Amino acid sequence: MSNGTNFLKRSPLITLGLIFLTLVILINAIPAGEKIGERGTPTDSFQNGNGTITASFAPTLASIISQTPASLVATTQSPTFDLPTQVASVSSSNACATAWGITPPTTIPDWLGTPSDAGDLQTEVKYYLLAGHLISSGSINASDCIDGGLTQNGAANTCGMEKAYPQVILWQNQFDQEIFAAAQENQIPAEVLKRLFAQETQFWPPDYYAPPAYGIGNVTSRGIEPLFIWYDDIYQNTCQEVYSQSCTQSYLALPIHDRQILRGFFISRYIDAYCDTCLNSIDLEKTKRSIDYFAKLIVANCYQVDQILQNHSFSTNTLSYEDAWRLTLANYTVGPTCLDNGLEQMDVSKGFSWDGFNDKLGPNCSTDIYLGAIMH
Numbered sequence: 001m002s003n004g005t006n007f008l009k010r011s012p013l014i015t016l017g018l019i020f021l022t023l024v025i026l027i028n029a030i031p032a033g034e035k036i037g038e039r040g041t042p043t044d045s046f047q048n049g050n051g052t053i054t055a056s057f058a059p060t061l062a063s064i065i066s067q068t069p070a071s072l073v074a075t076t077q078s079p080t081f082d083l084p085t086q087v088a089s090v091s092s093s094n095a096c097a098t099a100w101g102i103t104p105p106t107t108i109p110d111w112l113g114t115p116s117d118a119g120d121l122q123t124e125v126k127y128y129l130l131a132g133h134l135i136s137s138g139s140i141n142a143s144d145c146i147d148g149g150l151t152q153n154g155a156a157n158t159c160g161m162e163k164a165y166p167q168v169i170l171w172q173n174q175f176d177q178e179i180f181a182a183a184q185e186n187q188i189p190a191e192v193l194k195r196l197f198a199q200e201t202q203f204w205p206p207d208y209y210a211p212p213a214y215g216i217g218n219v220t221s222r223g224i225e226p227l228f229i230w231y232d233d234i235y236q237n238t239c240q241e242v243y244s245q246s247c248t249q250s251y252l253a254l255p256i257h258d259r260q261i262l263r264g265f266f267i268s269r270y271i272d273a274y275c276d277t278c279l280n281s282i283d284l285e286k287t288k289r290s291i292d293y294f295a296k297l298i299v300a301n302c303y304q305v306d307q308i309l310q311n312h313s314f315s316t317n318t319l320s321y322e323d324a325w326r327l328t329l330a331n332y333t334v335g336p337t338c339l340d341n342g343l344e345q346m347d348v349s350k351g352f353s354w355d356g357f358n359d360k361l362g363p364n365c366s367t368d369i370y371l372g373a374i375m376h
Helices: 018-025 070-075 095-100 128-136 158-173 176-186 192-203 222-230 232-242 254-273 284-311 323-335 335-345 355-358 368-375
Strands: 043-049 051-056
Touching: 018 335, 095 323, 128 158, 176 192, 176 284, 192 284, 192 323, 192 368, 222 232, 222 254, 222 284, 232 254, 254 284, 284 323, 284 335, 323 335, 323 355, 323 368, 335 355
Parallel strands: none
Antiparallel strands: 043 051
16 A cells, blocks of 8 residues: 555654655656666766866756656666565675675775775875865865866866865865774775765765755665665665654555655655755765765665676676676666666676676766776
């Protein structure tokens, strides 16, 4: 039975503002022109001394507040996840290796590691978009630079970076303790989590109302779904908060509208960092609290990748540990539809190879720049 019709009656403690924000997230659940399960967010690249940094840019609010026609929702194909295995509650030294059934190698690259201390996560990368945010927000005075220290796309120019660099270093490292703790709690590599945030937002969550993606991990409404599929406790807790009772059906058995309500509420309550009364319009404490959810979302993506591989009869025994992580990060950024389509075109009898899979991805599913920035 659908719980959606009882939403307003059973949630008297939810404030009007939270309800309104949830509804806006529902409207943005599948942005116009975006295929189900894909990000579809345009990116620009900035060259700096540490290589190319790719940053996501959100379309204007007017371009995203439009609902997808029901016919598109009904006909767009997504991978099937029948009776998915829940994330193992038993303590494991490597949650994703457990999900894939892969034994990690004794020697792993730096990007798949976790240091012994949160302090060792410190970086000093010249993030030009982050510097641009600091200048635009008034945190840094670059008025004596050409064009106020900014380029046309909002990133800092060379002079702007010189002015902002000390604050850029402080900003990119202020979440290290939470990243380290979440990585340990959820048994994922801390480097993966920090580098994912760097690539997605350069540690500056969307600071305006109703963006197409939310939080320090830049997740869409559809992108949050793996949490509800593979973490039943998160799903049921959200049901309790929204409907004041548990949901009797699995998340995947709910009508689309009810799924959207749950995702919208969860994002508005726990992920979206926008705060019109906060400094820089970012709720930093909420951002820090959200990091554990993003760590769990990565684990859920690991389980989703394993399910997609099974759907196409690929054995994880044919995957390297690094390739399994590449697939998981690809799933996070371009969505399961891209993975599903790519694997569909591969010859199962030849086993899995990253190059073979990557060649099957269409231009809208390319992950080369994204993965390159995380791995190096």
